Amino acid sequence: xxxxxxxxxxxxxxxxxxxxxxxxxxxxxxxxxxxxxxxxxxxxxxxxxxxxxxxxxxxxxxxxxxxxxxxxxxxxxxxxxxxxxxxxxxxxxxxxxxxxxxxxxxxxxxxxxxxxxxxxxxxxxxxxxxxxxxxxxxxxxxxxxxxxxxxxxxxxxxxxxxxxxxxxxxxxxxxxxxxxxxxxxxxxxxxxxxxxxxxxxxxxxxxxxxxxxxxxxxxxxxxxxxxxxxxxxxxxxxxxxxxxxxxxxxxxxxxxxxxxxxxxxxxxxxxxxxxxxxxxxxxxxxxxxxxxxxxxxxxxxxxxxxxxxxxxxxxxxxxxxxxxxxxxxxxxxxxxxxxxxxxxxxxxxxxxxxxxxxxxxxxxxxxxxxxxxxxxxxxxxxxxxxxxxxxxxxxxxxxxxxxxxxxxxxxxxxxxxxxxxxxxxxxxxxxxxxxxxxxxxxxxxxxxxxxxxx
Ligand code: PHE
Numbered sequence: 230x231x232x233x234x235x236x237x238x239x240x241x242x243x244x245x246x247x248x249x250x251x252x253x254x255x256x257x258x259x260x261x262x263x264x265x266x267x268x269x270x271x272x273x274x275x276x277x278x279x280x281x282x283x284x285x286x287x288x289x290x291x292x293x294x295x296x297x298x299x300x301x302x303x304x305x306x307x308x309x310x311x312x313x314x315x316x317x318x319x320x321x322x323x324x325x326x327x328x329x330x331x332x333x334x335x336x337x338x339x340x341x342x343x344x345x346x347x348x349x350x351x352x353x354x355x356x357x358x359x360x361x362x363x364x365x366x367x368x369x370x371x372x373x374x375x376x377x378x379x380x381x382x383x384x385x386x387x388x389x390x391x392x393x394x395x396x397x398x399x400x401x402x403x404x405x406x407x408x409x410x411x412x413x414x415x416x417x418x419x420x421x422x423x424x425x426x427x428x429x430x431x432x433x434x435x436x437x438x439x440x441x442x443x444x445x446x447x448x449x450x451x452x453x454x455x456x457x458x459x460x461x462x463x464x465x466x467x468x469x470x471x472x473x474x475x476x477x478x479x480x481x482x483x484x485x486x487x488x489x490x491x492x493x494x495x496x497x498x499x500x501x502x503x504x505x506x507x508x509x510x511x512x513x514x515x516x517x518x519x520x521x522x523x524x525x526x527x528x529x530x531x532x533x534x535x536x537x538x539x540x541x542x543x544x545x546x547x548x549x550x551x552x553x554x555x556x557x558x559x560x561x562x563x564x565x566x567x568x569x570x571x572x573x574x575x576x577x578x579x580x581x582x583x584x585x586x587x588x589x590x591x592x593x594x595x596x597x598x599x600x601x602x603x604x605x606x607x608x609x610x611x612x613x614x615x616x617x618x619x620x621x622x623x624x625x626x627x628x629x630x631x632x633x634x635x636x637x638x639x640x641x642x643x644x645x646x647x648x649x650x651x652x653x654x655x656x657x658x659x660x661x662x663x664x665x666x667x668x669x670x671x672x673x674x675x676x677x678x679x680x681x682x683x
Contacts, residue, residue, distance in 0.1 A: 238303065239395055240472040244647075247473045248482055249405040250554075251296075254465055255490040256408065257551025258341050259458045261415075261544055262519045264494040265501040267454055269512035272442030273434040277498070279448050283455035284487055287670055290662035291461050291624045292483040294631040297643045299470025300479070305561035306464025309471060310627075314634045323626045324562070327463030330619040331558045332578075333611040334457075336585035338555070339388075340593070340608065342548045343380030344370060344520060345541055352537040357524040362510040367517040372594040381586050388552045389579035392560055393572035411543040412493060414536065418500035418526050422507070425529070431503030434512055449678025452671065453616035458490060460551070462623030463615075464558045471561075478647040480659055500526060556582070585611070617678065625671045632664030 241247040268276050302309040307328065311321030347370055351357045357366050370376060422428060456462045470479070501519065504526045505512050514521060523540060527533035556578050563574035591597040592606035602610050631640060640660055645652045676682045 238472075241469075241474060244474065244477040244482070246405075247469070247477045248485060249408075250472075250550075251466070251469055251482065251486045252408065252489055253547075253550030254460045254469060254554030255458060255486055255551070256493055257548050258338060258345070258544075259454070259551070260490065260494040261497045261547075262341055262345075262516070263454065263457065265498050266514070266516055266518045267450060268435070268498060269502070269505075269514060269518055271447045271450055272439065273502075273512065274436050274438035275440050275442045276447055276451055277435060278438055279443060279451035280454055281491065283452045284459070284491055286662065287452065287624065287667045288455040288459045288461060289483060289487045290659055290667045291456075291627055292459050292466055292487060293480055293644070293659055294627050294663050295461060295464075295466035296470035296473065296479045296483060297640060298627070298631065299467040300473050300475070300477075300646075301639070301643045303471050305471070305565045306467045306558055307562045308565065309467050310464075310630070314630065317634065320626070320630055320634075323623055323630070324464050324467075326619050326623050327465075328559055328562070330463040330615045330623065331465070331555050332582055332585060333615040333619070334463075335552065335555050335582040337589040337608045337611045338548075338552065339381045339384045339582060339586050340371075340377060340590040341516070342384045342545070342552065343377055343590075345544050345548055346384060347376070347380045348520060348524075349538060349541040349545060352524065352534060352541055355534060357537070362505075362508045362521055362525060364514075364517050364521045367520040370520075371517065372598075374591065374594055374596050377590045377593070378587065381590055382583065384548075384552070385579045385583050385586070388549055388556055389575045391549065391553050392556050392575040392578075395571065407543060407546050411540075411547055412496065414540050414543060415493070415496040415500060417530075417536065418523065418540075419496055421530050422500045422504040422526050425504060425507035427507040427509075428503035430506035431501075431512075432499070434506065435498050435502050445674075445677035445680060448674050449617050449621070452621055452674045452678075456620035456624055457616045458494070459487060460554055462620030462627065464623075465554045468557055468561050469554065476647045479644050480653075480655060621671050621675055625668055625675070628663055628668040628671070632660070632668065 241250055298309050298313050299306070302313050304312065307321050307324030310323040311318045314320060344367075348357065351366060423432070460466055473479075501522050502512060504522050505514065505518070508525060510522070524537050527537040527540065530536060556575065559578045560571065560574045563569045563577070564571055567574070588597065588607040589611055592600060592608045598606060600606065605613060637660065641652070641656055644656045644659070673682070
């Protein structure tokens with residue numbers, strides 16, 4: 230069956246392409262928007278440390294496990310999980326949970342992506358070139374009705390169209406060329422922000438931990454962010470693993486992705502917090518943090534307004550890379566199982582995402598702002614359920630499946646592809662993490678986060 234699949238399946242042309250696409254999925258709003266915003270509302274450095282540990286001890290091993298299951302089966306996520314262990318079809322539940330998570334994430338992610346797109350035009354029109362920390366423009370946009378909905382629609386049309394056009398052509402090329410430019414711009418922001426008077430308080434906020442801030446819920450949020458950041462627990466990285474050539478060395482590839490992704494987040498934090506403190510703002514500025522602070526940093530630079538425009542254009546592109554990978558999960562299943570044509574599957578998925586997306590977007594304004602479930606509006610609810618519940622549970626299941634149901638020999642064999650006869654020792658080490666360390670940590674953090682244990 231596998232060989233029949235391979236012939237008709239699209240894939241990444243090379244290991245470099247596989248790396249670029251994986252990184253393209255990881256880097257997105259998570260780095261520039263969510264990481265700073267969550268760090269700011271969860272107390273700063275202690276959260277950052279919890280996040281870094283989550284990436285290393287849980288995120289990286291699960292990333293490896295996902296790639297390995299994808300490449301071993303060469304199937305879409307739902308079928309991959311349902312067929313990787315013989316006679317255990319019900320593991321496809323991981324894929325189904327991932328399907329739901331993908332749609333929930335996209336419902337609010339496309340709202341935020343819409344703000345990023347809108348800011349390109351607001352920056353061109355100089356509508357945001359304030360000289361003090363001011364959230365009027367952001368609040369008017371996010372809290373509006375038709376404007377954010379229109380942008381969300383545009384975002385979904387663009388992303389679905391890229392998906393409709395095919396895997397490797399669509400994704401690889403764009404990410405490979407533009408990501409480095411975004412990093413350069415972030416470094417520029419860092420330099421400017423760090424040289425503002427009073428900036429050092431922001432650096433301390435980011436790196437000097439106050440461990441009394443680490444509650445169970447904060448740790449769960451840090452774990453959830455590590456899953457969200459590395460696109461884990463929902464089948465995205467499994468799907469991308471299924472497109473990887475055999476020559477790709479899964480473990481080093483995953484390590485490079487996790488490291489690069491983390492660096493981008495830290496660079497974003499090093500721009501935002503020093504500036505927030507220098508301008509006397511509050512780090513707990515919420516979802517608007519990025520949108521209020523970045524234009525202000527650039528306004529303190531020569532040619533700042535041009536840089537602001539470029540920054541939001543590049544952020545839009547990074548965001549597309551991540552969204553494309555989110556839509557790919559349901560689409561690859563519809564194409565392979567439902568025998569749908571790629572474009573039809575892409576636009577249908579986009580439409581489902583818009584359906585829920587309307588709820589998330591309108592919950593930021595007067596239209597649905599008062600509709601609360603478990604005390605959260607739709608936007609926060611979709612975020613919480615996906616990142617803090619579905620993704621960690623998905624990760625736990627993936628670790629158990631890989632560590633306890635697959636034979637050790639199968640795991641080692643897949644991870645040893647791309648090497649000569651000498652297999653590096655770290656393959657054994659990562660296996661121990663997948664089998665013991667990651668699942669135990671996820672389990673404890675989930676129970677602790679929900680207050681079941683202290
Ligand atoms: N990793 C992406 C980001 O940080 C978001 C994402 C989550 C993408 C899950 C795919 C799957 O922005």
